[in-house]
Amino acid sequence: MAPLTVAILAVPGAIPLDISIPAHLFGTSDGYQVIVCGEPGSGPITPTHPLTAAVDADLIVVPGYEEPEQPLPTRYLDLLAGSSTRIVGICTGTFALAAAGLLDGRDATTHWQYVAPLRRLHPRINVLENRLYVEDGKILTSAGGGAGIDACLHVIRTDFGATAAYEASKGIVAAPARGGDQHQYVDVLTPPRSDLSATRAWVMEHLGEPMTVHRMAGHATMPRRTFIRHFENETGLPPMRWVMLQRVLSARRLLESSNWTIERIAAATGFGTATSLRTVFRREVGTTPSAYRKERHTRL
Numbered sequence: 187m188a189p190l191t192v193a194i195l196a197v198p199g200a201i202p203l204d205i206s207i208p209a210h211l212f213g214t215s216d217g218y219q220v221i222v223c224g225e226p227g228s229g230p231i232t233p234t235h236p237l238t239a240a241v242d243a244d245l246i247v248v249p250g251y252e253e254p255e256q257p258l259p260t261r262y263l264d265l266l267a268g269s270s271t272r273i274v275g276i277c278t279g280t281f282a283l284a285a286a287g288l289l290d291g292r293d294a295t296t297h298w299q300y301v302a303p304l305r306r307l308h309p310r311i312n313v314l315e316n317r318l319y320v321e322d323g324k325i326l327t328s329a330g331g332g333a334g335i336d337a338c339l340h341v342i343r344t345d346f347g348a349t350a351a352y353e354a355s356k357g358i359v360a361a362p363a364r365g366g367d368q369h370q371y372v373d374v375l376t377p378p379r380s381d382l383s384a385t386r387a388w389v390m391e392h393l394g395e396p397m398t399v400h401r402m403a404g405h406a407t408m409p410r411r412t413f414i415r416h417f418e419n420e421t422g423l424p425p426m427r428w429v430m431l432q433r434v435l436s437a438r439r440l441l442e443s444s445n446w447t448i449e450r451i452a453a454a455t456g457f458g459t460a461t462s463l464r465t466v467f468r469r470e471v472g473t474t475p476s477a478y479r480k481e482r483h484t485r486l
Contacts, residue, residue, distance in 0.1 A: 189219040190345065193243035195265075196224030196231040197251050197258055197282065204249030204276045204334055205231050211338040212245075215354045217346050225261070240265060245341065250277025250330055255303055258282050270324075274337055277330035284308040292322040297330040347482050348438035382406055382413075382420055389429060393436055394454045399425050429456075434470045437463060441479040448475050 192212045194205055205222065212218040223240040224233035229251075240246055246269060257263070266273065266286035275283045280296040281304060283289050290310040295301075295317040305313045314320050319328035319337040328337035343351035385406045389397060402425055403413035417425045433455045440451045452463035467475050 187217070189217055190244040191242070192218050192220045192245045192247060193223045193235075193240035194220065194247045194249065195237070195240060195262060195282075196222050196229050196233045197248065197262055197279075198228045199252035200229045200231055201250040201252070201277065201330075202230055203331060204251075204279065207331075207334045208247045208249075208274070208276070208338050211335065211342065211354055214357060215342055215346070215350060217350070225259075228259075237261060237265060241269070244271060246271060246273045248273065248275045248279035248282045250279050250297070250334075251282070254278035254281035254300060255307065257285055272324045272326070272341075274341065275325070275327040276334040276337065277328070280304060280327045281307075283325065283327065284311055288325055289327075292325060293320050294322065294325070294327040295320045295329060296327060343438075347442045348435055349442045352439065382417055386421075386428075390432060393429075393433060393456050395456065397426075397429050397456060402429075430466065431470070433457060434467060437467060437475065438471070438478065441475055442482050451475070 192208065194208055196205065209220055209222065213220040221235045221239055221243070222231060222233050223235045223237050223243075224231070225237055226233060246266070248266070251258070262282065263286045266283060266288060273283060273288065275294075275296075277297045278300055280289070280294055281300070284294070284304065284307070289308065291312075293312045293314055294304075295314045296304050298316060301313055301315045304311065317329070318333040319326060319340065321340070326337055326341065328334055339351045339355055342354050385402055388405055389402060399414060400410060402417075403410045406413050408416065414425060417423075417428070421428050423431070436455045437451050437457070440446055440454065444451075446454070448460045448463060452458060452460045455463070457463040457466065464474055467473075467478070471478060473481070
């Protein structure tokens with residue numbers, strides 16, 4: 187396959203971090219070619235290509251920018267409005283997508299500090315607050331900084347599979363899969379004692395075994411209700427929902443990288459039976475394990 191072209195727009199006032207994150211993740215992942223498009227002198231980042239080069243891209247990334255309540259130059263908005271390709275808006279980049287009319291009637295998110303002005307300026311958008319990222323059709327919007335990493339890894343996972351996203355995440359020492367419905371922040375500070383990273387690592391080592399909240403709480407030496415509260419504070423997810431997502435992710439990796447039977451993968455990832463794996467996999471991924479394996483091998 188020819189590499190997919192990712193066009194990052196160097197919009198006026200662009201936040202450099204929101205450009206460097208997708209540039210690094212896509213630029214160091216096999217299967218992508220990254221270009222930075224814009225008009226020279228319009229921002230802190232010097233474009234590598236003219237703005238018009240983004241027209242033919244397979245993916246357009248709009249970084250966050252300063253003063254998002256002020257409109258971007260019409261040339262940028264016209265390019266977005268006329269595009270039929272996939273678009274990712276990072277942080278306040280969501281405002282550019284909104285101003286171009288791409289988010290009317292859609293679900294979207296942005297950095298929690300800008301939720302109120304986004305709702306005020308664009309009442310036709312269903313703004314979902316406190317989400318890492320939201321995908322609606324070909325449009326993916328995310329919160330700032332770290333959530334931009336999650337959004338880019340989600341794209342890599344969609345394009346080239348869980349293994350590719352895992353390899354990309356290792357390079358920047360990031361979590362390989364955080365669901366978009368996880369929280370941007372939590373309202374309660376987590377005491378040092380409630381650091382459950384060791385318990386989560388232990389779960390991953392025993393993913394093929396029966397797992398319950400009671401067993402996880404026992405490993406963490408916490409009462410069950412206390413464990414659930416702290417786990418949700420740290421991950422934004424109930425414990426067993428987190429476990430299920432890890433099992434699906436592990437199954438995806440094995441489908442991509444091994445010739446194991448569906449039954450063996452189901453046993454190794456804790457689903458128990460092939461029927462259980464197929465049911466959950468279809469619900470979470472939207473296809474069957476066999477179809478997923480065939481499609482990934484064809485693409486790769």
